[in-house]
Amino acid sequence: MSKIDRIFCAGFGGQGVMSMGQLLAYAAMLEEKEVTWCPSYGPEMRGGEANCSVTISDERIGSPLINNDASVGVFMNGAAYNKFIGKVMPGGKVFINSDLIDAENPRTDITYYRIPVNSIATELGKIQLANMVMLGAVNDQAHLVDQDMLLEAFKKVFGAAKEKFIPINKEALAKGAEAAAKMF
Amino acid sequence: MAKVLLKGNEAVVRAAIEAGCKYFFGYPITPQNEIPEYFSKELPKIGGAFVQGESEVASINMLYGAAAAGARAMTSSSSPGIALMQEGIGYISKAEVPAVIVNMMRGGPGLGGIQPSQADYNMCVKGGSNGDYRTVVLAPGNVQELVDMVQEAFDIADQYRILCIVLADGLIGQMMEPVELRKPKERPIPAKDWALTGRNGGKTHRVYNLKLQAPDLEKDNFDLFKKYAVIEENETRYEDYMMEDAEFAFASYGTASRVVRTAVDRLREEGYKVGLVRPQTLWPFPYEAFNRPQIKKYMDIELNMGQMVDDVVLGCGDKEKVEFFGHTGGVLITVDEVCDFAKKIMGGAK
Amino acid sequence: MSVVFERSKGLTDVKTHYCPGCSHGIVHRLLAESVEEMGKLEDTICISPVGCAVLALDYFEFDGIQAAHGRAPATATGIKRVHPDKTVITYQGDGDLASIGMCEIVHAAARGEKITTIFINNGIYGMTGGQMAPTTLPGMKATTAQLGREVSLNGYPIRVAELIATLDGAKYVERVAVDSPADVIKAKAAIKKALEVQEAGLGFSFVEVLCACPTNWGKTPVDALKFVKDEMIPYYPLGVKKDTTKEGQ
Numbered sequence: 001m002s003k004i005d006r007i008f009c010a011g012f013g014g015q016g017v018m019s020m021g022q023l024l025a026y027a028a029m030l031e032e033k034e035v036t037w038c039p040s041y042g043p044e045m046r047g048g049e050a051n052c053s054v055t056i057s058d059e060r061i062g063s064p065l066i067n068n069d070a071s072v073g074v075f076m077n078g079a080a081y082n083k084f085i086g087k088v089m090p091g092g093k094v095f096i097n098s099d100l101i102d103a104e105n106p107r108t109d110i111t112y113y114r115i116p117v118n119s120i121a122t123e124l125g126k127i128q129l130a131n132m133v134m135l136g137a138v139n140d141q142a143h144l145v146d147q148d149m150l151l152e153a154f155k156k157v158f159g160a161a162k163e164k165f166i167p168i169n170k171e172a173l174a175k176g177a178e179a180a181a182k183m184f
Numbered sequence: 185m186a187k188v189l190l191k192g193n194e195a196v197v198r199a200a201i202e203a204g205c206k207y208f209f210g211y212p213i214t215p216q217n218e219i220p221e222y223f224s225k226e227l228p229k230i231g232g233a234f235v236q237g238e239s240e241v242a243s244i245n246m247l248y249g250a251a252a253a254g255a256r257a258m259t260s261s262s263s264p265g266i267a268l269m270q271e272g273i274g275y276i277s278k279a280e281v282p283a284v285i286v287n288m289m290r291g292g293p294g295l296g297g298i299q300p301s302q303a304d305y306n307m308c309v310k311g312g313s314n315g316d317y318r319t320v321v322l323a324p325g326n327v328q329e330l331v332d333m334v335q336e337a338f339d340i341a342d343q344y345r346i347l348c349i350v351l352a353d354g355l356i357g358q359m360m361e362p363v364e365l366r367k368p369k370e371r372p373i374p375a376k377d378w379a380l381t382g383r384n385g386g387k388t389h390r391v392y393n394l395k396l397q398a399p400d401l402e403k404d405n406f407d408l409f410k411k412y413a414v415i416e417e418n419e420t421r422y423e424d425y426m427m428e429d430a431e432f433a434f435a436s437y438g439t440a441s442r443v444v445r446t447a448v449d450r451l452r453e454e455g456y457k458v459g460l461v462r463p464q465t466l467w468p469f470p471y472e473a474f475n476r477p478q479i480k481k482y483m484d485i486e487l488n489m490g491q492m493v494d495d496v497v498l499g500c501g502d503k504e505k506v507e508f509f510g511h512t513g514g515v516l517i518t519v520d521e522v523c524d525f526a527k528k529i530m531g532g533a534k
Numbered sequence: 535m536s537v538v539f540e541r542s543k544g545l546t547d548v549k550t551h552y553c554p555g556c557s558h559g560i561v562h563r564l565l566a567e568s569v570e571e572m573g574k575l576e577d578t579i580c581i582s583p584v585g586c587a588v589l590a591l592d593y594f595e596f597d598g599i600q601a602a603h604g605r606a607p608a609t610a611t612g613i614k615r616v617h618p619d620k621t622v623i624t625y626q627g628d629g630d631l632a633s634i635g636m637c638e639i640v641h642a643a644a645r646g647e648k649i650t651t652i653f654i655n656n657g658i659y660g661m662t663g664g665q666m667a668p669t670t671l672p673g674m675k676a677t678t679a680q681l682g683r684e685v686s687l688n689g690y691p692i693r694v695a696e697l698i699a700t701l702d703g704a705k706y707v708e709r710v711a712v713d714s715p716a717d718v719i720k721a722k723a724a725i726k727k728a729l730e731v732q733e734a735g736l737g738f739s740f741v742e743v744l745c746a747c748p749t750n751w752g753k754t755p756v757d758a759l760k761f762v763k764d765e766m767i768p769y770y771p772l773g774v775k776k777d778t779t780k781e782g783q
Contacts, residue, residue, distance in 0.1 A: 249612025
């Protein structure tokens, strides 16, 4: 059976949830994997919430939709966590923004990574880097793409004008990876 | 050429421009707004024109004009907007001017909703305008195929002087996938010596829509249907998945067919001999693809109330052999649902 | 012997389907002559409407297309955007332009499309058999207003030239009539002026022509022309409604 990763990312608008998914998708494409990125759809599309589903596979992807079969769940705020935690399949990995999410009664069939991404981003000088910190943690622990490929993807997604921000984003990815690794 | 990660709607624009489309006429409607937005940015750069029509009615008639003037031109919309365009679709079909329409379908009827759907099968495949006519309908299953089909749509339109509809759904429009812009196969494309260009020292060009004498109109229609027969012969297309030893077959196209494909994988793991027949052209419809004596049941899966069922029945010649499952109104189907449905149909037959 | 009058090279040598006394023939001639005199026979594309003039493309010796009912300005927009160097003309009646096609004409004018519209106003639907048009005068009989147009029921006629003149994209707007030789001469001048405005690339130009429909009005050709003069012109005043070439805009 070929390797297939289904990553579900959710948070509220402005937390960089969609671009987190796009960077992952772009990096996977650069690694010549099959990939799909779907924005939120259906009744999930409400208010200021944002979510996206990324599927990465060695083979042609059938359904690009995630129902209850996400291998990786990424949650940037409490509302998204409470609403969508059921999408992660047993044995899956869940990454939560522990600055905003308590997850008091965690599921016992999945692995939790509690990353204080807001605090780390603030230490780096920019709260907007929270999604990159999270992406670093997710990618490091879920083994999705080469970490450097995310920076290549950054260039493609955000264009040459934003290349000057690569060093700080690289640091954010590294800090996220570090924080996730420390958990075990 | 290197792959790029593109949203379906943006991919439509890239593909159309690659195919030489320089004119776009359209009216805003969700979920396809990135198409006119992107065109409005790109077309002025290449000496083309983008016009935001005052309505879909105006937009399709602008397309009629631009196409009659000999240009590669297109419009796009979503279901209620395509309903409004039916007048112009009939005129374009009668006048035999080559044109392209992209429909990113959403739930209906009426104003309906804005979520992905396949509820325009009947309107687009069977014809929502008046009179005896056909339009080529291409049904992409992913963003790469969307890109390929948009490019090819312009060639098919020009080759046969026909309206070509790319019938996708809101999900394909909104999702991103890696895409490669590649040249479609070479086709014999006749010169547009009939187009409105001014006389330019030659003959006067006239593009007609009215035939007051019934026998004249009948002759025109006979000629149209001779052309349609050639298209049926040349352009019918479908894709088989896991059909070699299949005893049961899904029938599904577009986004629904992707969910079904994953369901086929899962059912195969459980030992079911099941496959998928995916029509890539909805007109001409691949009837022969559903005429396989070894198949016990065809399971039609769509994002509507079963609009393709009649065609599958015509293909296999036995309505008892066709079962349907779908969601409507913009609700998407899940792999679990498709598997559960299929198991009920297949019983213990592994 | 010197030739004093010739058929315009812009007209085909065929018999038209128009009724005796119908004004379409005159307006066709004026349009054909204007295009010819401007040296544009090779470079003109004319959009026929739905209505009596649906066959106009057979009568003009330049390119033509039949548009859907009321949509000629949209079809003309598509053509003009593809061929900005060609002269593009819509020829439309009052049912076509002022009823079903009001949206398209208003927006083509508002966009300042560099096209010319010849608007035939005879206050009635001709081809379908004398039904009430948006331009049917109060009290005027029509097959769908058998007792005459009753404004409390059917509303008021629309003065289209004045309406179009309010739009910034419209650069030249005039209403003329073809009820007398003098008015025919003025009508020709207006049509030519409108085409010149297009040629200069200034924007949208519009000529409304008050015309007679003896058949559907139930009048003799002579009485029909008298009706234009006595009844229509007072309701639809002739003259230039807008001329930005004079205002120097």
